[in-house]
Amino acid sequence: MNFTKSQQLFERAQRAIPGGVNSPVRAWRGVGGTPLFIARGEGSHILDADGNEFIDYIGSWGPLLLGHRHPAIIAAIEEALTRGTSFGAPTEQEIDLAETIRAMVPSMELVRLVNSGTEATMSALRVARGFTGRDITIKFEGCYHGHVDSLLVKAGSGVATLGLPDSPGVPKGFSDTTITLPFNNTVAVAQAFVNHGTKIAAVIVEPVCGNMGCIPPAPGFLESLRKITAAHDSLLIFDEVMTGFRVAAGGAQALYGIKPDLTTLGKVIGGGLPIAAYGGRQEIMEHVAPSGPIYQAGTLSGNPLAVSAGLAMLRYIQSHPEIYKQFNDATAELASSAPKGITVNRVGSMMTWFFTPAPVVDYDTAKHSETNRFKRFFHAMIERGIYLPPSQFEALFVSTAHSAADLARTVDAARESFAIANA
Numbered sequence: 084m085n086f087t088k089s090q091q092l093f094e095r096a097q098r099a100i101p102g103g104v105n106s107p108v109r110a111w112r113g114v115g116g117t118p119l120f121i122a123r124g125e126g127s128h129i130l131d132a133d134g135n136e137f138i139d140y141i142g143s144w145g146p147l148l149l150g151h152r153h154p155a156i157i158a159a160i161e162e163a164l165t166r167g168t169s170f171g172a173p174t175e176q177e178i179d180l181a182e183t184i185r186a187m188v189p190s191m192e193l194v195r196l197v198n199s200g201t202e203a204t205m206s207a208l209r210v211a212r213g214f215t216g217r218d219i220t221i222k223f224e225g226c227y228h229g230h231v232d233s234l235l236v237k238a239g240s241g242v243a244t245l246g247l248p249d250s251p252g253v254p255k256g257f258s259d260t261t262i263t264l265p266f267n268n269t270v271a272v273a274q275a276f277v278n279h280g281t282k283i284a285a286v287i288v289e290p291v292c293g294n295m296g297c298i299p300p301a302p303g304f305l306e307s308l309r310k311i312t313a314a315h316d317s318l319l320i321f322d323e324v325m326t327g328f329r330v331a332a333g334g335a336q337a338l339y340g341i342k343p344d345l346t347t348l349g350k351v352i353g354g355g356l357p358i359a360a361y362g363g364r365q366e367i368m369e370h371v372a373p374s375g376p377i378y379q380a381g382t383l384s385g386n387p388l389a390v391s392a393g394l395a396m397l398r399y400i401q402s403h404p405e406i407y408k409q410f411n412d413a414t415a416e417l418a419s420s421a422p423k424g425i426t427v428n429r430v431g432s433m434m435t436w437f438f439t440p441a442p443v444v445d446y447d448t449a450k451h452s453e454t455n456r457f458k459r460f461f462h463a464m465i466e467r468g469i470y471l472p473p474s475q476f477e478a479l480f481v482s483t484a485h486s487a488a489d490l491a492r493t494v495d496a497a498r499e500s501f502a503i504a505n506a
């Protein structure tokens with residue numbers, strides 16, 4: 084394959100944009116080489132600037148549940164465009180979307196739309212602190228909730244990929260309000276509540292981790308978080324920015340039968356456009372301005388184009404429940420291509436091949452993965468036209484657009500690439 088154009092664009096990009104990208108994980112620092120510059124996408128495929136074609140398993144990091152340029156999403160955006168791009172005033176479609184989210188995720192009795200997952204988690208944390216009058220939050224090592232100052236502590240995703248311990252620029256006072264514990268460790272959580280229980284505003288968790296690679300909750304873990312937060316008048320926040328509408332139509336809370344106090348959403352609800360949301364119990368969310376004193380705002384919140392795309396996405400999900408079996412089975416087929424010595428973690432249509440034979444249940448065990456072997460695997464897959472997340476500590480995503488032929492080709496490429504990586 085020829086990557087000349089991407090190489091030229093990357094050189095030019097680095098003279099205008101930090102690291103040449105607008106989000107660190109896109110720079111391929113975790114795998115080396117030059118990131119591909121993408122020209123267009125269609126269905127399950129993307130074309131890079133050199134005209135190389137790939138089967139896409141990033142899907143914009145989760146939003147593209149239906150693949151690139153799904154007709155229902157495109158039509159909704161085109162129709163919205165006939166009415167304008169932004170008004171900075173309420174619109175009927177924002178009510179439609181909030182009501183649809185509430186119907187699909189009943190724990191979200193009131194919903195506020197924002198523009199990114201980071202805004203959603205930052206706002207949910209502020210609401211939890213304001214509602215409880217407490218300052219401390221618990222997060223889990225390797226979980227990533229966006230670049231919120233107080234949560235950039237032992238975070239996952241790009242922070243894990245770049246091997247950054249934390250991030251400079253976060254005042255000590257901010258990170259001091261965050262207790263970071265090992266994921267799936269109920270004993271550590273119980274001890275934290277013994278030590279700080281009356282000061283803990285909330286526990287925020289990715290109910291299925293996607294940002295240290297895919298790591299499911301251990302049996303009973305989420306239930307233990309629900310019990311212990313309720314017992315201490317702390318709030319349980321499910322960060323479902325990645326799992327929302329992905330692992331089930333009602334998200335991980337539906338899949339595991341847990342009702343959090345607050346939930347954050349993103350990615351899928353915009354179908355690829357910038358939109359996210361947070362919401363939860365009415366008695367909590369009523370504290371959000373202007374109905375209450377906890378301030379949060381956004382110029383483009385509820386943007387008509389993004390809301391229209393989101394409505395089309397959720398309405399498609401509601402009328403096509405069969406898609407979950409379809410792409411879950413497709414992902415299971417991918418998982419089966421892994422040889423001995425590779426640990427596969429999968430929940431629905433999000434999955435990670437870990438280059439370690441040992442079970443991966445938290446960040447420490449995820450870090451046992453041999454990233455050099457992952458790098459060789461990643462580039463061998465690129466050479467075979469398969470576009471995977473450029474990091475061992477990310478999840479891949481399968482959409483409704485991935486065909487049987489795509490999967491067969493991917494399984495063949497994976498088998499060859501595993502052999503190359505393990506040579």
Ligand code: KE4
Pocket residue numbers: 106107108109144198199200201202204227228229230240241289293294322323324325326349350359477
């Ligand atoms: P954004 O601010 O990037 O929209 O959302 C942050 C976020 C919050 N919560 C969870 C569970 C998330 O997965 C994310 C963002 N996920 C990463 C993928 N690992 C986005 C990719 C990137 O940073 O470029």
